[in-house]
Structures are given as structure tokens and as C-alpha cells.
Amino acid sequence: MLDKAYDPKPVEAARLASWDAARLGRSEPKDGKDPYVIVIPPPNVTGALHIGHALNNTLQDAFIRHNRMLGREACWVPGTDHGGIATQNVMEKQLKAEGKAKHDLGRDAFLERMQQWTRDCKATILGQLHRLGATLDLDREAFTMDEARGKAVYHAFKTLWERGLVYRGERLVNWCVRCGTALSDIEVEREERKGALYHIHYPLEGGGEGAVVATTRPITMFGDTAVAVNPKDKRWTHLVGKKVVIPLIDRAIPVVEDAYVDFEFGTGCLKVTPAHDQNDFEIGERHKLPSIKAITPDGKLSEAAGPYAGLSREKAQDAVVPDLEAKGYLRKKEDHKSAVQTCYRCASVIEPLLSLQWFVKQTELAKAPLAALDAGEFKIYPENWAKPYRDWLVNIKDWCVSRQIWWGHRIPVWYKDGEKPVVAESSPGAGWTQDPDVLDTWFSSALWPLAVFGWPEKTKDLAYYYPTSTLVTGYEILYLWVARMQMMGHAFMGKPAFPDAVIHGIVRDKSGKKMSKSLGNVVDPLVMMDKHGTDALRFALMHQAFPGKDIAFDEQSVVGARNFVNKLWNSTRFVLMNLPEAPKAYALGKDGLEAADLWILSRCQATLAKAKAALDVYDPAAAAGALYVFLWDEFCAWYIELAKGRLTGAEGPGKDAVRAVLVQVLSASLKALHPLMPFVTEELHAAIKPYAGESTDFILRGGYGGLTGDWSAPEIEKEMAKVMGAVTAIRSLRAQLNVPPGLKIKAFIDGPFAGALLGKHKAYALLLAQLESLEAGARPPQSATAVADGAAFYIPLAGVIDLGKERERLAKDLAKAESDIEKCEAKLRNISAAPNVPAEKLAEAREQRDSAAAKRDRLKETIAVLS
RNA sequence: GCCCAGUUGGCGCAGUGGUAGCGCGUUCCCUUGACAUGGGAAAGGUCAUAGGUUCAAAUCCUAUACUGGGCACCA
DSSP, X not given: OOOSSOOHHHHHHHHHHHHHHHTTTOOOOOTTSXXXXXXXXXXXXXXXXXXXXXXXXXXXXXXXXXXXXXXXXXXXXXXXXXOHHHHHHHHHHHHHHTTOOHHHHOHHHHHHHHHHHHHHHHHHHHHHHHXXXXXXXXXXXXXXXXXXXXXXXXXXXXXHHHTTOEEEEEEEEEEETTTTEEEOGGGEEEEEEEEEEEEEEEOBTTSSOOEEEEESOGGGGGGOOEEEEOTTOGGGGGGTTSEEEETTTTEEEEEEEOTTOOXXXXXXXXXXXXXTOHHHHHHHHHHTOOOOOOBOTTSBBOGGGGGGTTOBHHHHHHHHHHHHHHTTXXXXXXXXXXXXXXXXXXXXXXXEEEEEEEEEOOHHHHHHHHHHHHTTSSEEESGGGHXXXXXXXXXXXXXXXXXXXXXXXXXXXEEOTTSOOEEOSSOOSXXXXXXXXXXXXXXXXXXXXXXXXXXXXXXXXXXHHOSOSEEEEEGGGIIIIIIHHHHHHHHHHSSOSOSEEEEEOOEEOTTSOBOOTTTTOOOOHHHHHHHHOHHXXXXXXXXXXXXXXXEEOOHHHHHHHHHHHHHXXXXXXXXXXXXXXXXXXXXXXXXXXXXXXXXXXXHHHHHHHHHHHHHHTTOHHHHHHHHHIIIIXXXXXXXXXXXXXXXXXXXXXXXXXXXXXXXXXHHHHHHHHTTTSHHHHHHHHHHHHHHHTOOXXXXXXXXXXXXSSOOOOHHHHHHHHHHHHHHHHHHHHHHHTTOOTTOOEEEEEESTXXXXXXXXXXXXXXXXXXXXXXEEOOOOSSEEEEEETTEXXXXXXXXXXXXXXXXXXXXXXXXXXXXXXXXXXXXXXXXXXXXXXXXXXXXXXXXXXXXXXXXHHHHHHHHHHHX
């Protein structure tokens, strides 16, 4: 016998142990069987997983289980990402806490420590995924920086080089002075900040009124190599060709004309700093201006800043502005909002900096993914992300792939004095030194779907599992990762890395704010699992995971899901209580079935189909919702109650028929729910499967099965809707008249549906409405009335009811009925007037109108009798 | 600035052309033998605004407002 309440801990532990022992996640190529493949978005080894990972991985596990149950060879590849800058930052913080810096350790010792950290972190992450019930193929665990992935990275870099798609050049790149490295364009975030626009006078060389430039960053003036004005701007024509002097350092620079300058903005004079601004860089190229670096890679002013050299950007700003003001150069200072670029890893302000970096050409690589998208060979779910994805590929810029950090794949290029650099998968020999920089962590991530299957080797796995099937990730890395995997997939395999990408939302806190450590609103998935169970957490997330939408996470939703799990537990418990102890299979047959049985079978079949269809299109919320409503509201609230009448009766074919329906519906539903809440469904299914005539050891191995036979019965569904409507009407009446729920009462019935309720459905009405008796008859005196679809009920309550109150109640019902009729008639008028409405629509509208009218008439009659 | 989503009862969200639903919350009643992690009942929304299409619009179209996001930006 099951306990009264579900206790997740022991069940989860036992199930995990049995799944592990059976190696349920294991996959191998199988001839003649379709593979279904997901590669995990490898979490960075920066710490433990958060609730967003729980969402991401629950989705994947649901899809994997679903497809495995559909008979595909499901393979879910686990792994972790070395995480480049992000992980190095974590380690630097740790070192700082110990009062050290990475240079104190030196590169080798630092990397050694990183490796140790990585080992610990991987264990934590894999442990959490295991706890979540993730059916990963653990034998395939990969790491973006392990040996096999290293080979793939070097091979890819070399191949791209050989195809002319890799180059080294001095370009203006996004430089994070805190992380001390270049970043690619998409690793930079923009945010609007309040600042000031400074109008600064650059006097004419030799004295006199010169140009007044407007700038948000006065400190870049030390890198100015020109002042530019628009050729059409008459105000400044007199200065063109002359020279002006940069204040404070007295360096003369030319005034040039360039159409880029917007004379509506600021003063119409633009200071040109080619080394620190993309647009200025381009102006510089056009006018062959020199570049002067005013800011060093560590974020300090350079020698070019004269007396300010060595100051940090912030300190320099605080020194330069007052000096300009004191010496009369500052003509004006106005409030100004400007977009500031920040590092996506540390949020510090990005410095555009001219430096020598490695790049991958993108335009060529983007062509195949674009074609695949247009041809429908690659789909994004939900599809509204397809356009941004497309736009990004169309407007793509070259990818800066070198990073000036230590943690990552060393760039596979070797240098030697007097020789050309050599790109190779290993050192060309003695005397050559390898490039000290490492590759962007996303370079190895981009190769993930290939590299996990052994690429560049032509392995059996690669042939069988590539392309993968579905990629599941958040929209924040659509370009950073998804697009690049497609580019690499096409470049090296000639096929998309996956035909489907599922883009899910972010888990936010309950008020919709992003979770962050600083806000203190982060939710730890492990805490949720400990408190409410893993199935509850999974179901709560899946229930709300509408395609592409963010989730406002409230612990209450987990409590709700926990209650649902408990409901399942208890409904199974009830079914088991009504089965003989000695297991015996109950197969579905037509014999002995009543309306309620046919109804629940029809509803069950429809629900299973809906859930399956929803998972097929990556809509777990729709699947979860359909199963939730079916199991709680239809199976538990109505069917089990309806079945009780026969279950308490004598043994016989009728009783066995009910048992068969209970067992089969429950079994099929548990299996349908299994991808979403694997633990409790496995546990409960194991308990009832002997009665369902099933013997497979795990749901995953047995598959869905479903109900045998076709049970669709729309007429029965309509009929049962009337029965339930009648019961609800009586219950409502009882509640309003304060009839104690336990008290059985007599009732009389009238109307077209009375025959059915007095005949085949009588037991249902007696049972669910707590009636002592139900008889045909007109309204007796001193009684209350409940009007349902097709029937009126009269409950004699001699001396108990208040006639005034009863009239009031009925008047309210009548008003509702009148308004219903009005709506129905309006619709009917519309439809009969319209030329192109199908006959069935017309009939349906008539039926609706007639039934509403009948209800009104019955109410009117009753009110007439009462007055 | 361009583009995309969203705007539905107190809160969080479904619903896509035919009389507005769910969860949580609220109110009332109930510990009847699956479950108080439960059962029954009730209150509460003219579906952002203004137009339009249609016999019929929360649902389609157009504008507007607000919110969120993506992209690109004038220093």
C-alpha cells in the first residue's frame, strides 16, 4: 500500500539508482533506427547550475524521453564548456580573495589551478544534472578543452586558414580593460547612461579663435589627429586646411572636411580619434591620418596624454575637465545621454582600441546557413527569432577570435624571427614560439555538435548522429552560439548542425526581474528539489514554458506542481486499493462499459494525442496543461467519483470493466506524463503495470503504448457534459441553500433530459449530487429549483427555504439566461443572414438558442409558481 | 531610428473568427473510507485605446499608447 502522501526523496533516490544501473541514457548507433540527438549547451565551469539551467535541461530531457518513447535512438550528449573569460574571471576573483594575482602564479601554475577547479566544477554540474533526472549518455561526456575537442579546434582553425578565411590584422576592436582582452562585437552590451557633452575650444595654431568640438569623452582628445567638419557647413569653412591646437598638450592637428560629420549635432565640429572610435578610424583612413593611442590596454592614459599619462580613465576625466575649465577651454557642458558599451562578462566600460588580432571572415561562412534557413532546412521555434537570426547573418562582420587571456585553446600559430607565421596543429619545431593568445571560447563551442562525435575523424558516431536533431537554448546566445554552430556545421560537414533550434525564455523572479546575485533574488534549483521534489520543479517549469516566453518564477508554482504530483500519487493509490492484491491484467474491452467509461476513454485518447502533438512541436506547456486538466479535473474529480458506485458494489464483469478503465487510463496517462515528471510516473507505473498487463522494466523502454482501440466518442462527451452540468446545478443549489454537503436529499426532475437522468445516468446523479432519491415530477410546493441544460431539478425543503431568497436567486439565473439567449439569437440572426455559413454552423447555433430558451422558460415557469 | 513580441479578472498566464478560461489569491461550506498537498460552491474581466475588415473580432488589418526584447546609432 502506498503512503498517504508522496515523499519524493526515497522515490527519487531509488529510481535514479535503477536508471543508472540500467544505463538508460546510453546510446549507440543502431542500423535501421532513426537517431534523435541533442547536444547539451555545455554549461560554463564557473560554478553550480542555476534555475535557468534547470529549465534548459528539463526541456531537453523531456524531448529526449519523448523521442526515446517514440522508438527513436535517443542520444543526449553531456558536457561542459571551459568558458574562457568568464571562468578565468572566477579564478581571478578567488586569487584576489587570497591576496594574489594571476601573474604571481605564472601561466603554467595558473592553468594548473584552473584544471583543478574545472574538475571540481564538472563534478558539481554533472551531479546536479543527474539529480534532475537527465537521461544523458554519460559515456559521451565531453569538455570543450579536452584532448579530442582540442584537436577539432586546431583542425578547424587550420582548415579555415587554408581556405583563406582566417587573417591577422590591426583593427579597432572592443577592448575590456578589466579583463585585459579583446572581445568580439557580440560580446559587447550597450546601455544608455547619463553623461555630459563637453564643448571644448581648440584654438587656431598661432592663437585666435579656432574650432569648438563637442565630445562626451574629453580624455580621448590626447589621441586626436584631426578635427573634421562637414563640407557643407559654412560656419567652419574658414578653418578647413588650417591647424588647431589640442588644449593642455598643445599639439597641432589639421581641420579636414568629411561628409560623415553631422552639423546638427553639437557644434558641427568633430574631434577625430582614429585609435579609439570606429567612425573616427574610418575618417582617419579616408584622410590618411595617423593614429595615436591615448589609452593603453590596461585602461590608463598613454604618454600621448603628457602630464596626465598613467592616470586611469576615471581619474584622468576628473583632472582634465577642471583643467580645461580653469584655462577657459571648456565653453559649455550639457547633459547628454549616450550609449555606453560594456563587457558582457564584467560589465566594465569597453574601450575601442587599435590592436593586432586574429579574425575569421564571416560573410562567406554565413551564406550556407542563410540558404538553409530560407530553404526551411533549419527552423527556429518559436519562429519569431528567425528574422533576427537572419538579419544578423546578413549584416555579419568579421569575428575577432583572439583573446588576451590564459584560459583557453592557444592559437595554433607559431612565430620565428625572419619567418612567416605558421598555422599548424602542432609546433613546427625548435625555435618557434606559439602565439600567446587563446581563442574565443565560442570558437570551440561552435564546433560542439561535430566535436562531440569525434570530428575531424570520420567516426561511425559522426556518420550516425550528425546532424543532430534539436538544439535547446536561450535567446541570449542565438548569435553567439547557435548561428556559429550552423556556420561551422555547414563549413565542415556541408549540412546544418541541427534542423531545429528551440529558443526558450529566461527564468525571472516572480515580479519579472532578472535574477542576479546582487539583487539577491536567485532561486537555487536544488533547494526547490529538496523542498518540493524534482518532479514538482520540473513540472512547474514545463507548465509555464510557453515557447519563447520568459517565466516569472514563483515558488508557489512549485507547490502547485507538488500538489499535482500528490494528486497523481493518491489517485493511483485509490486505484490500487480497488484492485485485488494478486496482480491480474485488466484489458480494455467493450463489454460492461457505461457512459462514464466511454467518456473518460474518449477524453483520455484526445488528451494523449494533444500531449504528443505538443511535444512534437516543442511546446511542453501545452502538453503539461492538457495532462494536468485531464488528470485532475476529468479523471480524478469526475471519473473516479463516478466509478466509486460500481467499485463499492459486488464483484462481477461490471466491476472488472471499471477496473480495466481505471488501470488503462492511468497507465497511459502516467506514461504520457513521464517526459515531464519522470520519477513519480515511473514509481506509480511500476505499481500498476501488472494490472495493465505490461512487463517492461522502464517506461522509457516500453514507450507510450496509449490506449488500445479507438475510443473517440463525441456524442458521449456531449451527453456526459449534460450529466455533469446537472450535478453541478444541484450542488450549486445546495450550497446556496446551505444544505450540509453530507446530507442526502430528495429531488424531482423535469425536462427533456430527465429520462436519461432517471434511467442510465441515475446512479451518477445520486452519487455525485448526494441525493437520497431522484424521481420524475413537477415542482412540489415549498421547493427550490435548479435549472440545467435539458432538465430542471426541484428540491423540496418544506419549511426550510426562504421564498423571497429563492425568488431572488431565480431572478438572477433568469437574467443570465436572458442575456445568453440574446447572444445566441444575435448569432443566429447573423448566421442566417450571411450567405456563406455552413449548414452545420447554423444547426449548431439553433441548438444553442433552443437550449437556452428552454432553460429560460423553465425558470419563468418556476418563478410564476413561486409568486 | 528600424524591427519583433506583449498588453485578457488582485497576481502570473492560456486561448486565435462563432455566447471569455486556467493556476495562485479572495469569500462561504465541508475533515463522507484516494488525497485538507483535499472536496464543493461563489465573487471577480465590456480581453490597452481608436478606427477598419466580417453576418460575427480577445482572435484578422491599420494607427496610437505603454512594457519588454533584438539590431543599428551623432561624436
